[in-house]
Amino acid sequence: MYKNEEIQNLILGLGLGVKGEEFMKENLRYHKIIILTDADVDGAHIRTLLLTFFFRYQRALFDAGCIYVGVPPLFKVERGKHAQYCYDDADLKKITANFPANASYTIQRFKGLGEMMPEQLWETTMNPETRILKQLVVEDIAEANMTFSSLMGLV
Structure with missing residues (x-):
């Protein structure tokens, strides 16, 4: 070793x-x-x-x-200009379950930290205030x- x-x-x-x-x-x-x-x-x-x-x-x-x-988050859910990060499947289900039936939203699944934009990486995993x-x-x-x-x- x-x-x-x-x-x-x-x-x-x-x-x-x-x-x-x-x-x-x-x-x-x-x-x-x-x-x-x-x-x-x-x-x-x-x-x-x-x-x-x-x-x-x-x-x-x-x-x-x-x-x-x-x-790190696994998903980003965007509805209009509002974005939320989900850390697992249960988180994602909880957030999307609260949306109205005809709500329009997008889900981005992160494949890895390298796929995140620098601002997203800072906001979700690097910033001591929010990580x-x-x-x-x-x-x-x-x-x-x-x-x-x-x-x-x-x-």
């Missing part, structure tokens, strides 16, 4: 030190590590790989409260270990 160039760059960029070094939060370059991936299945897979690395090799980051996941961040904590180490093993196909 530690021989992988991307992992080495991640470790170096975050200031995590070298393999075997004791974790020291004050050496971190960033105290909020935000994982931001596409809202689709591929994005979820990439997020799982990153979280598995942090859980298996840098668990102290969870203990220190440093790991966050950014939540949704989930801080990840490990409450049950054994259960988390089983979950990661299952997600990685080890169980």
